[in-house]
Amino acid sequence: MKKLLYLLLVSLLLTGCSEKGTYIENTTTHDTVPLEKALDSNEHVKLAVALLHEEDLIVGIRVNTFSRFQKKKIANRIKKELKKEYPDLEVTVSADSKVLLETDQLIKKGDSKNYQKKIDEIKSIAKEQT
Amino acid sequence: MEQEKYAHLEKELSPKTPILKNVIKAFLVGGSICLTGQCIALFYITYFDFTERTASNPTVATMIFISMLLTGFGLYKKISQFGGAGASVPITGFGNAVVSSAIEHKSEGYVLGVGGNMFKLAGSVILFGVFSAFIVALIKTILVKFGVVSW
Amino acid sequence: MKNGVLTFSSMPSLYSTGVTAGPLEKKKSVFAEQFDKAYEDERCDLSTNEHGHKQLMYDAVMIALSKEKKTIDKIDFFLTGDLVNQMTPSNFTAHELGIPYIGMFAACATSVSSMITAALLADAEQARWLIAGSSSQHNAIERQFRYPLAYGSQKGATAQWTVTAAGAVLIGQHKEGNPSICCATVGKVVDMGMTDPLNMGAAMAPAAMETLSCHLKGHKKTIDDYDTIITGDLGSNGFKIFKALANENGLSHTKNFRDAGEEFYGNDPSFNAGASGSGCSAAVFLSDVYNKLQKREYKRVLLIATGALLSPLTYQQGDSIPCIAHAIEVTMDGVSVY
Numbered sequence: 001m002k003k004l005l006y007l008l009l010v011s012l013l014l015t016g017c018s019e020k021g022t023y024i025e026n027t028t029t030h031d032t033v034p035l036e037k038a039l040d041s042n043e044h045v046k047l048a049v050a051l052l053h054e055e056d057l058i059v060g061i062r063v064n065t066f067s068r069f070q071k072k073k074i075a076n077r078i079k080k081e082l083k084k085e086y087p088d089l090e091v092t093v094s095a096d097s098k099v100l101l102e103t104d105q106l107i108k109k110g111d112s113k114n115y116q117k118k119i120d121e122i123k124s125i126a127k128e129q130t
Numbered sequence: 131m132e133q134e135k136y137a138h139l140e141k142e143l144s145p146k147t148p149i150l151k152n153v154i155k156a157f158l159v160g161g162s163i164c165l166t167g168q169c170i171a172l173f174y175i176t177y178f179d180f181t182e183r184t185a186s187n188p189t190v191a192t193m194i195f196i197s198m199l200l201t202g203f204g205l206y207k208k209i210s211q212f213g214g215a216g217a218s219v220p221i222t223g224f225g226n227a228v229v230s231s232a233i234e235h236k237s238e239g240y241v242l243g244v245g246g247n248m249f250k251l252a253g254s255v256i257l258f259g260v261f262s263a264f265i266v267a268l269i270k271t272i273l274v275k276f277g278v279v280s281w
Numbered sequence: 282m283k284n285g286v287l288t289f290s291s292m293p294s295l296y297s298t299g300v301t302a303g304p305l306e307k308k309k310s311v312f313a314e315q316f317d318k319a320y321e322d323e324r325c326d327l328s329t330n331e332h333g334h335k336q337l338m339y340d341a342v343m344i345a346l347s348k349e350k351k352t353i354d355k356i357d358f359f360l361t362g363d364l365v366n367q368m369t370p371s372n373f374t375a376h377e378l379g380i381p382y383i384g385m386f387a388a389c390a391t392s393v394s395s396m397i398t399a400a401l402l403a404d405a406e407q408a409r410w411l412i413a414g415s416s417s418q419h420n421a422i423e424r425q426f427r428y429p430l431a432y433g434s435q436k437g438a439t440a441q442w443t444v445t446a447a448g449a450v451l452i453g454q455h456k457e458g459n460p461s462i463c464c465a466t467v468g469k470v471v472d473m474g475m476t477d478p479l480n481m482g483a484a485m486a487p488a489a490m491e492t493l494s495c496h497l498k499g500h501k502k503t504i505d506d507y508d509t510i511i512t513g514d515l516g517s518n519g520f521k522i523f524k525a526l527a528n529e530n531g532l533s534h535t536k537n538f539r540d541a542g543e544e545f546y547g548n549d550p551s552f553n554a555g556a557s558g559s560g561c562s563a564a565v566f567l568s569d570v571y572n573k574l575q576k577r578e579y580k581r582v583l584l585i586a587t588g589a590l591l592s593p594l595t596y597q598q599g600d601s602i603p604c605i606a607h608a609i610e611v612t613m614d615g616v617s618v619y
Contacts, residue, residue: 096181096182096183097175097182098175098180098181098182098185099181101175101176125179125181133473133474136473136474136487137473137474137475139522139525139526140473140475140483140522143483143518143521143522143525144439144480144483144518144522145437145438145439145518147437147438152435201431201433202431204430204431206431206433207430207431207432207433208433209433210432210433210434210435211433211435211436213435214435215435217433218433218434223433226431226432226433227432229431230428230429230430230431230432230433231429231432233429233430233431234424234429234430234431235429237328237329237330250429251428251429251432
């Protein structure tokens with residue numbers, strides 16, 4: 001019983017740190033290399049999901065546990081950086097897990113016809129919390 | 131026998147408070163309560179249109195509802211006896227203080243009994259909570275004005 | 282100077298007892314089998330805790346009377362007390378019974394203080410039959426002295442659990458073969474500067490010691506004269522301190538010491554230091570000790586009930602807890618040693 005508990009605890013701790021990376025979905029002709037670079041080079045970002053569609057760039061990020069208190073600042077910094085790289089796109093960056101979750105779901109569904117409607121929804125959510 | 135001498139004897143014989151044990155128990159109980167809260171918050175974020183920030187309201191309401199049920203069935207008392215501060219500090223402890231007073235004073239009627247005594251224990255939490263929030267906000271406002279920190 | 286030491290030359294006797302208890306006591310108390318009646322409901326199926334408290338006392342009185350086939354109108358005095366504000370449960374019981382009534386208050390020492398007063402009245406031949414006793418009800422007392430019942434607060438190992446129990450005893454003129462009250466000692470209020478209401482055993486132990494040494498000195502007795510010296514509700518912690526104090530006072534072997542509060546729930550750790558409340562000493566003295574006297578397992582006992590004379594107001598204002606202890610000696614020996 002006790003061993004099982006330890007096993008559970010250890011696996012919980014391990015899985016807590018395992019998800020890492022940057023996922024980008026692009027339906028536009030823009031180059032994603034600077035975006036990837038911006039997200040990967042940021043030491044606070046643990047996980048990022050980005051979607052480029054028509055006029056929009058949406059980025060949902062998850063920051064490291066100990067950077068959580070500054071997550072808004074981090075998101076704003078990334079937003080500024082990306083605006084420089086993609087001046088003709090409307091950039092939305094949020095550290096709220098809801099944005100991350102929704103963006104991820106949207107990409108996974110792969111239903112590109114619905115993108116615009118959903119993107120507007122996500123943008124309003126991200127705005128609501130700022 | 132003088133008081134000091136007796137106080138010395140009493141201290142020697144009375145069982146010591148097992149602080150380390152209590153702290154560990156409080157950590158475990160408080161941690162599990164917060165874990166439950168986190169799960170509920172995630173539930174609201176995933177299945178409803180709540181963001182991380184707005185999910186806190188329904189989460190708190192749900193936690194208080196759970197603590198209300200536990201108080202009514204007399205279980206929260208047992209959790210508190212085991213967990214100490216771990217059970218009193220989270221919002222569930224606040225809920226417990228309000229609900230237990232309300233149950234206790236029901237026999238005196240709804241206005242003078244329940245209404246008058248419901249915040250008997252929780253009243254000081256509200257007062258000092260609001261007061262300390264005010265102080266903290268004041269300090270932060272001053273710091274922001276001087277440019278030490280930003281909002 | 283009398284110094285609180287009393288002797289009853291006519292040796293009033295105990296005729297019968299009635300002990301009632303709540304559902305938790307029925308389940309957990311080691312004395313449960315000796316209680317006359319235990320309720321299934323903490324409130325005795327009544328609407329409020331205080332009504333339940335009153336019912337406990339009332340039933341205890343009626344049981345004591347029925348055992349001796351006495352009726353209410355034969356009783357001259359009713360002496361009882363409890364811990365609720367203004368002792369309303371006792372007052373309401375007295376109203377229901379309609380017996381001339383003196384309310385007694387000595388906190389948890391009421392069981393003995395009421396018996397002492399009853400013995401005095403009987404000894405002075407001012408009464409033929411009297412009822413003495415005391416009671417407590419967990420819910421009503423907890424709410425009075427501490428937090429609401431369902432409120433979660435961690436209690437330490439020295440905290441005690443207020444019992445739901447009542448004890449009443451029928452006292453009358455001396456009768457050969459009945460347990461009889463030969464002497465008593467009225468205690469002084471002792472305050473050793475203890476302030477923790479969750480460690481009342483430690484506050485009350487010096488009072489018990491004071492009364493015990495006063496009694497031994499005043500009546501020229503030693504602890505070996507008693508088959509048992511039983512304290513009311515010191516609890517495990519207070520009892521430990523009491524024994525240590527006895528050692529310091531030259532009473533080296535404390536084998537025959539008992540404590541009703543410590544024994545009440547059979548040292549169950551979930552009750553922390555044990556039982557307390559004015560019903561605790563009354564219930565144990567009038568069931569276990571009384572039965573053992575009748576079975577002649579005990580020939581002479583000293584009952585020392587201790588009471589912490591605090592109110593929620595006084596300890597919140599930072600006052601220490603003054604305590605009192607009263608002692609009464611009950612014996613099966615027909616002839617007084619005096």
